Amino acid sequence: MKQKQIKRKRRWAWVLFWIVLAALLTGLYARFVEPNLLVVRRLSFQAEGITADCRVVFFTDTHFGEDKPVDSAKQLAERINRLEPDLVIFGGDLLDNYARDREQMDLELLREQLSGINAPDGKYAVWGNHDWGGGAARIYQEFMESCGFQVLKNESLLLEKYQIQILGYDDYLTGDLEGQLPYFAEGVFPLLVAHEPYTAELLFNLPEQALMLSGHTHGGQVGIPWIARQILPPGSGGFVRGMYALDETEESARVYVSSGIGTTRLPLRLLSPPEIVCIDLKKPA
């Protein structure tokens, strides 16, 4: 009888040991491995209205600073250039907290790396909540422009070569979406960029062929579905990551929500690795 009890105790001790070990290894992976990965998500999208195929590379939420050193921008720029994009789009949240990190951060190095990203048909960016907050509002636009990005704040432009209308929106949480928003041009492909995916729900007359690119959610950072949904920041609008149709119909406008590059609050990522998004916009056959 006593021996049976000892055996049972030993079995439980082993179970506990494996649980603690698994939790420890998962924690180490989430802290030191996954945040430093960089995957490329490839998408192909039939873009109604475009007149030539176009490769768009979208990256967002870099959150450079304490937990994402600016030297990692070198790898980011190299990976983007290797994809040979026609257009490059940045979805906001460049720095995690400018006021906290500016003494230690080498912005010249960051400028050099982002300037080295090549896109023959243009580099565009929008504002995120961390670009307005943490004292970054004073430098964001000028900094991005110095790296060759045109910053779109409730503005649009037409790329005649492709007949793509790029519409860039201000940040939903901290910017101004109340004023005059850009109109959708007719007979062209609308490519929208807004930091928070919830912005898509606020727009009227969104053309059914439209594609919106967003970030902000970081895919929950911890990509276990139930946990991710509990910790999504305001402005996520229930979107986590990946491609969404805005309504049930087949001809619905779509939103791609990227899990972004960096981290905020906790320097952890699990099942939601940093990503660059490479989208081939295809002229319908």
Ligand SMILES: [Fe+2]
């Ligand atoms: Fe972010």
